[in-house]
Amino acid sequence: MITDFPSAPLPLPSEDELTAELAALGGEAIVPKGLRRTIFPVITKEDVFNLLLATRQDPAAVVAGFAEKYRDYVGAAYALPTASGTASLHAALVGAGVEPGDEVIVPAFTFIATAQAVVAAHAIPVFADIDPVTYCLDPAAAKDLVTERTRAIMPVHTHGLPADVTAIRELAKRHGLAFVEDASHAHSASVDGRIAGSIGDAAGQSLMADKNFPLGGEGGIAFFATADAHARAVEYLARHGIDYRMSWIAAAFGASQLERLPFYDAVRARNAALLGEALEGTGLFSPPHVPSGHVHAYNMYRITLNPEAAGLGDLPVHAVKEAVHELLVAEGVPAREWQNTPIPCHLPFTHRAGFGNGHPFTLNPGAVRDHVPQDFPVTLRMLESTLVLCRELRSPVEYERVLRYADAFGKVARRPDAIRDLVREKDYPRPYEKAARLG
Amino acid sequence: MDDYDTALVLSRVLTSGVVMSIEKSDRELPGLERSLTRASGRRHACLVNSRSAAIHAALTGLGIGHGDATGGAGLGPPERSFLAWLGVTADDDVPPPFALLTHADDLSDVDAVALVVDLTGLGFGPAAAFLTDDAGAHARAERLKIFGSYDLRTMWTQEESGAEVVPGVQFNYRLSPLVAACARLALTKGARS
Ligand SMILES: Cc1ncc(COP(=O)(O)O)c(C=O)c1O
Numbered sequence: 001m002i003t004d005f006p007s008a009p010l011p012l013p014s015e016d017e018l019t020a021e022l023a024a025l026g027g028e029a030i031v032p033k034g035l036r037r038t039i040f041p042v043i044t045k046e047d048v049f050n051l052l053l054a055t056r057q058d059p060a061a062v063v064a065g066f067a068e069k070y071r072d073y074v075g076a077a078y079a080l081p082t083a084s085g086t087a088s089l090h091a092a093l094v095g096a097g098v099e100p101g102d103e104v105i106v107p108a109f110t111f112i113a114t115a116q117a118v119v120a121a122h123a124i125p126v127f128a129d130i131d132p133v134t135y136c137l138d139p140a141a142a143k144d145l146v147t148e149r150t151r152a153i154m155p156v157h158t159h160g161l162p163a164d165v166t167a168i169r170e171l172a173k174r175h176g177l178a179f180v181e182d183a184s185h186a187h188s189a190s191v192d193g194r195i196a197g198s199i200g201d202a203a204g205q206s207l208m209a210d211k212n213f214p215l216g217g218e219g220g221i222a223f224f225a226t227a228d229a230h231a232r233a234v235e236y237l238a239r240h241g242i243d244y245r246m247s248w249i250a251a252a253f254g255a256s257q258l259e260r261l262p263f264y265d266a267v268r269a270r271n272a273a274l275l276g277e278a279l280e281g282t283g284l285f286s287p288p289h290v291p292s293g294h295v296h297a298y299n300m301y302r303i304t305l306n307p308e309a310a311g312l313g314d315l316p317v318h319a320v321k322e323a324v325h326e327l328l329v330a331e332g333v334p335a336r337e338w339q340n341t342p343i344p345c346h347l348p349f350t351h352r353a354g355f356g357n358g359h360p361f362t363l364n365p366g367a368v369r370d371h372v373p374q375d376f377p378v379t380l381r382m383l384e385s386t387l388v389l390c391r392e393l394r395s396p397v398e399y400e401r402v403l404r405y406a407d408a409f410g411k412v413a414r415r416p417d418a419i420r421d422l423v424r425e426k427d428y429p430r431p432y433e434k435a436a437r438l439g
Numbered sequence: 440m441d442d443y444d445t446a447l448v449l450s451r452v453l454t455s456g457v458v459m460s461i462e463k464s465d466r467e468l469p470g471l472e473r474s475l476t477r478a479s480g481r482r483h484a485c486l487v488n489s490r491s492a493a494i495h496a497a498l499t500g501l502g503i504g505h506g507d508a509t510g511g512a513g514l515g516p517p518e519r520s521f522l523a524w525l526g527v528t529a530d531d532d533v534p535p536p537f538a539l540l541t542h543a544d545d546l547s548d549v550d551a552v553a554l555v556v557d558l559t560g561l562g563f564g565p566a567a568a569f570l571t572d573d574a575g576a577h578a579r580a581e582r583l584k585i586f587g588s589y590d591l592r593t594m595w596t597q598e599e600s601g602a603e604v605v606p607g608v609q610f611n612y613r614l615s616p617l618v619a620a621c622a623r624l625a626l627t628k629g630a631r632s
Contacts, residue, residue: 004456039456048453052446059564083488083565084611086585112609113585119608208611209459216458217615218488241521243489247564249449249617253458353607355526356504438586 010035010400013407022411022418024330030408031332031401040395041214042264047256051216054252066251067221070258076198076223078230081251085184085206087244088220089117092202093152095224095233096178098123101363102151104180107137108342108376109383110156112438114182115343117204122360123151124367127344129376131164133289135302135386138378139167146171149364152178157186157196159388160212160297161290165191165199178202184220187213188265189297196297197223202233207254212268212299212394213261216253219246267396268298275301275393278406282413283309284324300338301389303409304382310416315423318384318430323422324412325387331408338388338439340431342379344371347436373432383431390439444628445621452620460613461586467616471623472568478630479546479554481570483577486619487584490557491521492612493567497537497553499583500569500576503527504607510535537569542626546570563621566614575604582606584613 010031021027054062063081071079080095082088098104100122106114108127118125128141137155153172155163163181172179181203183189186196197203207219224230237244276287286304290296307313307320328335343349352361352368361368373380389405412419452458457465472484485500487493503509504527511519511529518539522529529535538551542558554570569580582604 041458043453043456043458048450051449051453055442055445055449059562084613086609086611113611116585116609120610209615210461214458216617218460218611218613219615220611239520240524241491241517241519242524243491243565245489245565247488247566247615247618249563249621250615253617347605348607348609351605351607353605354505355608357506359505359526 004039006035006037008035010398010404012400013403018407018411018414020411022327022330022415023332024327025418029330029332030411031404033332036332036334038392038395038397038401040391041209041257042396044260047253050256051249051252054248059248062248062255063246063251066255069255070221071223073258074195074197074223076203076225078224078227080222080224080230080233081246082220082222082244083246084218085204085208085220086113086117086120088206088222089114089154089180089182089204090120091222091233091237091244092180092204092224093117093121093123093154094236095222095229096152096180096202097229097232098151098178100360101149103147103149103364103367105142105145105150105153107156107158108344109135109339109379110158110182110343111184112343112346112348113184113206114154114156115349118154119354119360122363124361124364125349126150126367127342127371127376129378130158130382132378132381134161134164134291135159135382136161136163137168139164139171142168143171146175146177147367149367150175150177152180154180154182156182156184157189159288159300159302160185160189161288162186162189162191162196162199162294180204184211185299186297187211187299188261188295190295192293201225202229210391212264212297213254214257215250217247217250219250219254264396265297268394271393271397271402272296272298272301274402275406279303279409282410284413285409299394301393302386303388305385305387310413310419312416312419315420319423319428320419321385321387322426322428323419326422327412327415327418328387328408331411333405333408334389334392335387336390336439337383337431337437338390339437340383340434341436342371342373342376342432344369345373345432345436380432444624448620448624449617452617458615458617460615465616467620467623468614471619474623474626475546475556475568475570478626479549479570481554482572483570483574485569485577485580486614487567487569487612488614489565489612490555490559490567491517492610493555493557493569494518494521494537495525495610496569496580496583496612497555498525498527500571500573500580501536501553502579503536509533514539542629558622561622561625563618563625566618566622578604583609585609585611586613
């Protein structure tokens with residue numbers, strides 16, 4: 001049996017540790033080995049009990065009950081529970097009217113499922129660059145890609161920050177496009193009080209167990225603004241013999257977790273604010289930018305490096321990032337890249353076999369492009385100059401742990417000399433020169 | 440399987456804390472794969488989250504895709520519709536390239552290259568598997584799933600892991616460990632009684 005208890009509590013941070021030798025150079029790590037594990041998802045005794053209760057209920061009613069409860073929480077008009085987030089995006093797209101051969105504009109920086117869901121709908125993903133500040137789809141870049149065959153635009157609320165929905169809605173309106181949200185990172189995120197998933201004509205959202213709002217394994221949900229769109233998706237799945245139904249086990253777990261989602265959201269917001277303030281003070285690092293009126297859900301926390309601020313502006317930014325990454329990991333901070341190349345440069349989109357023999361790409365050859373990473377300069381710059389905290393900041397992380405993360409960033413930022421030495425010693429490749437990773 | 444067994448399995452997996460299908464330390468999905476390969480005498484199992492997904496996995500494994508023709512004799516209306524959606528033409532006079540079975544069938548007594556086993560009837564939600572002796576077919580079927588046969592630690596670095604099996608369209612057909620754990624116990628109990 002695995003117990004949720006760590007072997008010992010994290011010691012409280014102390015000033016001395018900030019100026020001690022870097023762990024990579026033989027000093028003590030800020031987050032000691034053996035105390036680095038975070039628990040996610042948190043599974044409580046009522047989760048267990050609620051799941052046991054569900055074994056006595058009608059499975060279809062368990063799934064429907066969950067979907068209704070969460071639809072109400074999000075404030076969407078109609079909901080369709082699915083087996084996964086990818087399935088929910090597929091359902092959202094066809095519900096919104098996407099037909100075979102249509103073009104759907106998606107960001108070049110997202111998880112691969114966003115684009116694969118478009119292919120699942122027998123449509124063609126057209127990739128746009130991102131905004132240099134929010135790292136979400138750039139509406140201006142999207143506008144340049146609109147053609148006669150564009151049917152929908154699907155921004156991603158990347159890492160939990162809602163995309164520029166006002167500009168995207170305007171663009172969609174002007175060209176008669178459907179506006180479909182990929183809200184997979186953005187549970188409880190909002191713009192001017194409207195929760196992600198309820199903003200577009202339709203939305204898809206992953207509820208798999210690694211998301212801020214986890215179901216018991218795999219799951220997703222599609223939302224629709226109209227009864228027509230909802231009915232179109234339901235009819236499509238039935239007509240084509242596609243079984244995307246959610247398991248009642250996943251649903252029962254989710255219904256139980258939903259009760260505590262606002263609590264976890266509050267812990268994440270508190271931790272993000274605390275860490276953000278500390279990062280601002282380092283010069284080398286800056287926290288995610290959150291435009292006014294937007295509530296960020298922090299499914300991931302992407303930190304931007306500013307080498308100039310640390311006197312490292314003469315070095316290639318990707319090399320500074322790699323060196324900092326090494327130093328942070330040695331301090332016990334589980335920083336990651338989360339994506340290292342634009343999605344259109346992943347094998348499924350360079351080979352484009354699709355369902356076989358190139359379908360659906362062959363339906364609309366004019367929409368298909370052979371991309372190189374340099375086609376997306378903003379995405380590349382972001383990949384070269386940022387690092388991400390994922391589940392280690394997602395769980396209800398203890399106060400002392402966030403303080404220690406903050407101290408680790410501070411400790412590394414004080415040592416531009418060590419960063420410079422590493423960059424001199426090592427020949428770091430650019431992110432997209434390494435094998436493409438999904439996460 | 441009675442309610443007590445289900446309750447015990449659910450409690451056990453929840454206590455382990457591992458409910459995510461792409462978790463390195465998950466033991467439930469490999470456990471169900473083992474039960475199915477043992478019961479069928481086939482070398483490989485590809486677990487998925489529905490009967491239609493298992494048909495898709497089998498066809499992809501066998502190299503049958505959009506624009507191809509295959510056998511469709513005896514398939515029901517949902518399966519025919521699904522094949523049409525995949526762009527695969529079904530010939531009514533030819534048997535399908537896979538045996539379509541359920542958990543209630545004796546898997547040890549099937550003479551087919553590819554087995555599609557629907558586990559939904561066990562009562563834990565849509566679940567199914569594609570079973571085969573062919574390692575290549577299994578690898579192609581796994582790649583139909585996003586993250587298929589990989590995990591959060593390795594995160595599918597394309598060059599490191601079998602670039603000869605380049606995926607086309609991919610779905611999240613991944614099965615949940617909680618569902619797999621319940622299905623496995625139900626299969627074992629069913630086999631005993
Ligand atoms: C942005 C984004 N879209 C879609 C998905 C697909 O969701 P799922 O894995 O539940 O199919 C994910 C994550 O997994 C994601 O991060």
